[in-house]
Amino acid sequence: xxxxxxxxxxxxxxxxxxxxxxxxxxxxxxxxxxxxxxxxxxxxxxxxxxxxxxxxxxxxxxxxxxxxxxxxxxxxxxxxxxxxxxxxxxxxxxxxxxxxxxxxxxxxxxxxxxxxxxxxxxxxxxxxxxxxxxxxxxxxxxxxxxxxxxxxxxxxxxxxxxxxxxxxxxxxxxxxxxxxxxxxxxxxxxxxxxxxxxxxxxxxxxxxxxxxxxxxxxxxxxxxxxxxxxxxxxxxxxxxx
Amino acid sequence: xxxxxxxxxxxxxxxxxxxxxxxxxxxxxxxxxxxxxxxxxxxxxxxxxxxxxxxxxxxxxxxxxxxxxxxxxxxxxxxxxxxxxxxxxxxxxxxxxxxxxxxxxxxxxxxxxxxxxxxxxxxxxxxxxxxx
Numbered sequence: 397x398x399x400x401x402x403x404x405x406x407x408x409x410x411x412x413x414x415x416x417x418x419x420x421x422x423x424x425x426x427x428x429x430x431x432x433x434x435x436x437x438x439x440x441x442x443x444x445x446x447x448x449x450x451x452x453x454x455x456x457x458x459x460x461x462x463x464x465x466x467x468x469x470x471x472x473x474x475x476x477x478x479x480x481x482x483x484x485x486x487x488x489x490x491x492x493x494x495x496x497x498x499x500x501x502x503x504x505x506x507x508x509x510x511x512x513x514x515x516x517x518x519x520x521x522x523x524x525x526x527x528x529x530x531x532x533x534x535x536x537x538x539x540x541x542x543x544x545x546x547x548x549x550x551x552x553x554x555x556x557x558x559x560x561x562x563x564x565x566x567x568x569x570x571x572x573x574x575x576x577x578x579x580x581x582x583x584x585x586x587x588x589x590x591x592x593x594x595x596x597x598x599x600x601x602x603x604x605x606x607x608x609x610x611x612x613x614x615x616x617x618x619x620x621x622x623x624x625x626x627x628x629x630x631x632x633x634x635x636x637x
Numbered sequence: 638x639x640x641x642x643x644x645x646x647x648x649x650x651x652x653x654x655x656x657x658x659x660x661x662x663x664x665x666x667x668x669x670x671x672x673x674x675x676x677x678x679x680x681x682x683x684x685x686x687x688x689x690x691x692x693x694x695x696x697x698x699x700x701x702x703x704x705x706x707x708x709x710x711x712x713x714x715x716x717x718x719x720x721x722x723x724x725x726x727x728x729x730x731x732x733x734x735x736x737x738x739x740x741x742x743x744x745x746x747x748x749x750x751x752x753x754x755x756x757x758x759x760x761x762x763x764x765x766x767x768x769x
Contacts, residue, residue, distance in 0.1 A: 457741040458734050571670070613673075620676075621669045624662045 400479040400503070403430040405469030406451070407462060408486025412440040418488050419449035425492040432472050433486065436465035442486070462553070467569035470557075474566040482556035490554040494594040498556040501590050508587035508635075509561045511547075511579070512554035512594035527608055531615055535576045538622060543583040547591060550576045554594060560587055560635060568631040573618050580622055586634040639689050639705045647686035647709055655679035674723055678716040685709055 404422055408415050419431055433446035437459035447453045454468055466483060473481040480502055484490040494512060501507045515536075524532065535550045553575055557565065564585055570577035582589045658675045661667035667675075685692050686709065696705040753760040 457737050571668075617669050617673060620662070620673070624659060624669070627663050628665070 399428075401430075401477065402428065402480040402482070402499070403432055403469075403473050403476075403478045405466060405473065405481055405483045406431060406433045406446075406486050407436055407465040407469065407483070408433055408438065408442050408446065409436040409459065409465070410438045410440050410442060411486040411488075412438070412442045412445050414488045415442050415486055416445045416449040418484070418486065418492075419446055419451045422484065422492045422495075423450065426495055429482075429495075430478075432469055434465045434468045434472075436460055436462070461571055463569055463571040463574035466553070466574060467565060470562050470565040470569065473562045478562065479559050480556060481562050483553055485553050489596050489598070491595060491597050494554070495556075497592045497594055498554065501592065502556055502558050505558075506588070507590035508558050509582050509589045510556045511549065511552050511575070511589065511591050512596070513547075513549035513552055513591040514594065514596055515548035516591045516593040527611060531611060534615065535573075535618070538619065539576060539579050542580050542622060542626065543589070545583065545589065547579060547589070549591065550579050552596075554596065564632055570618075570621065572614050576618050577621050577625060580625055584626075584634075585630055585632065639692055639709075643706050643709075644686055644689050644692075647706070648683060651679050651683035651686050655683065671723075671727070674716075674720050678713075678720065681716065682709070682713060685712060 406415075406418065406422075411418075415433060419433065422429060422431055431451040433443070433451045433453050435443040435446065435453060435455045437456050443453045443455045452472075454472055456465060456468060460468070469483065470481060480499065482495060482498055484492065484495075490512070498510045498512055501510045515532075532549070532551060536548050539550045540547050551573060555575070561582070564582065564587065565578065568581065570581070579589060655676060658667065658672050658679065662669060662672050685695070692705050692708055696702070696708045699708065699711075701707050750760075752758055754764065755761065
């Protein structure tokens, strides 16, 4: 079998402090992995810093939000014929050392989408605050119900997908908290989703961009999207079972 | 008390509004982000239409003594104003983004044309061919 072409998609917004070290770290762990940094309309030196560290850089003209930025990465992967794409967030919370755990199931063709979960037995130290935990539980329950599959970490952005996943996400990707809706989309298109336990790091710099009131708004919005999503037509033909 | 027929008609209209919004979301003609306010409008109007005692009570609070359905109009208009205001902010943001896109496109076109006219570029021998 010929060597699979693989790319790391790194969405980044105002991450000039950490983006270069993240790019270098990914390279040192896996030199054969191409890296594309999607700069989501940063006004700092995120793009220049990433490019100097040796990553390909796609600079969005203005901030699209995480969903739009990540989908740009999947479109890049599709256009350039990559077989596998793995997403690591630009704030450095996804540890490149955990990459093999995400990539192995794809190499064995055990799954089309592999999600790194903080709760699937991997990281017992991760204890989010109450509101966040409640939200994570709510979506884990709802998504597990809708997909008829036990999923524990539906907001994890640490994901790897194969060519089928790239094609689906390039065609359609949700907007805010995209991972939740994406999980249901994946199953509806008869792709196989698999969780693997991973550890995640604390954010190195900067606070999470989500406040409590906004979280509630997103929770309602994403729930609505999930429930309406069941009745939507497929965006690409479903894979044969 | 609100006449029963008004309550029924208003209830049916509210349910229709909610159903239409849901169908628009499903068929991807309306994003969830812009649908939430419409759904809230539909839900509030539905409650006030179907729960006639509540409408009466609220009418009493705000001093509407003669004709409780007037409160229904007032609430409906209030929500329409909210939706319009929301859309004004959305349009403003779109306009800003549109300017940025146009500028970005113009700068890219400039780079592409310069590249084409450089030595070795496809239009190197044709300085007469520039912008149409």
